[in-house]
Amino acid sequence: MAQIVFLSDAHLGSGADSAERERQLCRFLDSIKASCSHLFLLGDIFDFWFTYRHLVPRGHTRLLGKLAELSDSGIEIHFFIGNHDMWVFDYLSSELGIITHSEPKLLTLHGRRCLVGHGDGLGHTDRWFDFVRLFFRSRFCQRLFKMLPSAFTFGIAHRWSDSNKRRHARRNMLRYLGDDREGIVIHCKQVLDKIPLDYCIFGHRHTPLTRDLGHGCTYLNTGDWLHNRNYAVLHPDGSLELLDYKDE
Numbered sequence: 706m707a708q709i710v711f712l713s714d715a716h717l718g719s720g721a722d723s724a725e726r727e728r729q730l731c732r733f734l735d736s737i738k739a740s741c742s743h744l745f746l747l748g749d750i751f752d753f754w755f756t757y758r759h760l761v762p763r764g765h766t767r768l769l770g771k772l773a774e775l776s777d778s779g780i781e782i783h784f785f786i787g788n789h790d791m792w793v794f795d796y797l798s799s800e801l802g803i804i805t806h807s808e809p810k811l812l813t814l815h816g817r818r819c820l821v822g823h824g825d826g827l828g829h830t831d832r833w834f835d836f837v838r839l840f841f842r843s844r845f846c847q848r849l850f851k852m853l854p855s856a857f858t859f860g861i862a863h864r865w866s867d868s869n870k871r872r873h874a875r876r877n878m879l880r881y882l883g884d885d886r887e888g889i890v891i892h893c894k895q896v897l898d899k900i901p902l903d904y905c906i907f908g909h910r911h912t913p914l915t916r917d918l919g920h921g922c923t924y925l926n927t928g929d930w931l932h933n934r935n936y937a938v939l940h941p942d943g944s945l946e947l948l949d950y951k952d953e
């Protein structure tokens with residue numbers, strides 16, 4: 706009964722179909738509610754977010770309500786911040802009781818040793834990305850952002866996100882680059898050299914796949930909810946399955 710569900714990269718707030726994508730996600734969460742013990746949201750659920758001291762961005766009300774309902778019903782929800790929604794700060798934990806993580810985490814789930822996270826900034830394959838990530842995560846950047854008018858900062862954030870998506874599509878970056886060029890895989894193999902693992906479960910790459918890393922470890926990428934409606938289930942017997950949600 707107690708399934709553990711993983712999904713990532715819904716990028717809510719981006720694209721003309723965002724409202725329908727959010728409704729589908731809520732229907733999916735309804736469909737797993739009775740059988741799910743833990744829900745892992747592996748980052749970039751929101752295309753952009755900033756929690757101000759007294760304000761939060763408009764939108765996403767259906768998903769936030771659904772997450773509150775699941776959380777209140779006893780489902781343990783974990784949220785790994787992605788590179789798009791790194792500025793949720795304490796909002797999801799204080800309002801919805803969601804456990805928020807800013808780095809990958811080692812967890813034992815259904816007796817399996819799992820390394821779980823979003824996946825950005827791992828393997829150090831892109832120095833520029835590392836620098837930008839450090840800057841955005843710095844207090845200086847967050848303070849600066851708070852001081853500027855939100856019409857200006859949110860406008861820039863959404864435009865930048867859209868142009869990044871176009872660039873990724875143009876350069877065909879959302880495909881598996883190979884074991885030696887995928888930052889997440891490089892990182893997982895480094896961890897695997899030190900400690901035994903059964904599963905490495907990450908998002909960020911928008912490419913749903915499973916891959917044998919050797920030493921009895923499987924890498925699973927949760928793909929995305931933006932285009933594919935992918936999710937993964939860790940069953941009570943310890944098996945891990947990558948699936949697509951079929952909305953009926």
Ligand SMILES: [Mn+2]
Pocket residue numbers: 748749787788789823825909910
């Ligand atoms: Mn990402």
